[in-house]
Amino acid sequence: MSGIAHPELFHSLPVLTLPGPAAEQPEEFPAAHTVAWRLDCGWEGSLTFPVLWQHFLDSVDSEQVEALVIGPWWQGHYSELTPVVELIAADADRFPALRALFLADVEREECEVSWLKMSDITPVLSALPLLEELVVRGGGDSAAEGAGLRLSPVRHGALRSLRFESGGLPSHVVRAVAASELPALERLEIWLGTRWYGGDAQVEDLGPLLSGGTFPRLRHLALRNSEIQDEIAAALASAPVVAQLTSLSLAMGTLGDTGAEALLAGQPLSHLSTLDLRHHYLSEVMLDRIRQACAPASVNSEEPVDYWDPEEDEERYVAVSE
CATH class of the missing domain: 3.80.10.10 (Ribonuclease Inhibitor)
Incomplete structure (x- = not known):
């Protein structure tokens, strides 16, 4: 746990x-x-x-x-x-x-x-x-x-x-x-x-x-620990609630490049003070794009999940399940 x-x-x-x-x-x-x-x-x-x-x-x-x-x-x-x-x-x-x-x-x-x-x-x-x-x-x-x-x-x-x-x-x-x-x-x-x-x-x-x-x-919204994190990210791309936030968390879930791409294609995120993405399945290239797009917001990302190989078609896991 x-x-x-x-x-x-x-x-x-x-x-x-x-x-x-x-x-x-x-x-x-x-x-x-x-x-x-x-x-x-x-x-x-x-x-x-x-x-x-x-x-x-x-x-x-x-x-x-x-x-x-x-x-x-x-x-x-x-x-x-x-x-x-x-x-x-x-x-x-x-x-x-x-x-x-x-x-x-x-x-x-x-x-x-x-x-x-x-x-x-x-x-x-x-x-x-x-x-x-x-x-x-x-x-x-x-x-x-x-x-x-x-x-x-x-x-x-x-x-x-x-x-x-x-x-x-x-x-x-x-x-x-x-x-x-x-x-x-x-x-x-x-x-x-x-x-x-x-x-x-x-x-x-x-x-x-x-x-x-x-x-x-x-002002602070966290939709975390989700196996549908990509879908949530895509929905947030055009969600009106984002404009009123100062921090957003999509941490602890299965966020990958597909969800991040959809998020970046939507509304600006640079008004945020913090974007929390810890425990993610993002490539380093995508993380760099997110950091650039969100500047000057702080992006908390740490490392991708250490047991996940982006070259393999492996199942993704949330941080907390059982």
């Missing part, structure tokens, strides 16, 4: 994992607003999330909590995120200062991203109208078992940053995002993934987003 790690900072705050109720407790916790609180059931085999949640409420001044990170929430076998979402939504009034939420901060050693059993996350957006940042990890293969990520179109006036990290994001989630009213949204990052893990979205599902009228304040 390349590209996924526990954050040291979230919402510009250092992440602190709360010791479980059976662990040794510190003499004093830091002020609640000075850290992003991370809840993790993983270190105590018998610890359930409801017990950990109550311990959190008893130990920390929830009215001052600004950022919350949810790590592994299951006991024994992997279980759905539903109880976590329900508890957060039910106790939302106890978190008037909460501005950032990370659902499913889980690394490969704890669970593959495609194995995470997600749920409908709409209730947390409905219950937290002042939330400014939401990160959701997971989606993919578990959707086939009825336990996949779900979202209904919402109107949320405060959300400024939204990120979905997935090895396969279901198309209905992509459509729900595009159909939502998020007038404050400035940053949107979507990891589309691969069809083998539930990522069945097509360019058409991104249509309202690419039109430019959906999110008027959007």
Whole structure:
């Protein structure tokens, strides 16, 4: 699961994992607003999330909590995120200062991203109208078992940053995002993934987003980790949304010369501050053309995927799938 790690900072705050109720407790916790609180059931085999949640409420001044990170929430076998979402939504009034939420901060050693059993996350957006940042990890293969990520179109006036990290994001989630009213949204990052893990979205599902009228304040757009990266690049060549952006990312996917050629044949990109193409399948000649066309924008490209031979007809891979 390349590209996924526990954050040291979230919402510009250092992440602190709360010791479980059976662990040794510190003499004093830091002020609640000075850290992003991370809840993790993983270190105590018998610890359930409801017990950990109550311990959190008893130990920390929830009215001052600004950022919350949810790590592994299951006991024994992997279980759905539903109880976590329900508890957060039910106790939302106890978190008037909460501005950032990370659902499913889980690394490969704890669970593959495609194995995470997600749920409908709409209730947390409905219950937290002042939330400014939401990160959701997971989606993919578990959707086939009825336990996949779900979202209904919402109107949320405060959300400024939204990120979905997935090895396969279901198309209905992509459509729900595009159909939502998020007038404050400035940053949107979507990891589309691969069809083998539930990522069945097509360019058409991104249509309202690419039109430019959906999110008027959007400045940073990342359509990443996609096996249809060439098609996305071609669509962006004439997409109205590009003109309002200051940064664009097509990283982590299968972008090749065909997609890059289509992108360069479209509208100018020199107004961007950054074009992120890391983990790509581009030739050096094409990279040089992109750098020249985008100047003075910074093009983050690194090296092409090291196991791919441009002379061979090999299958391309996204950075994060299973």
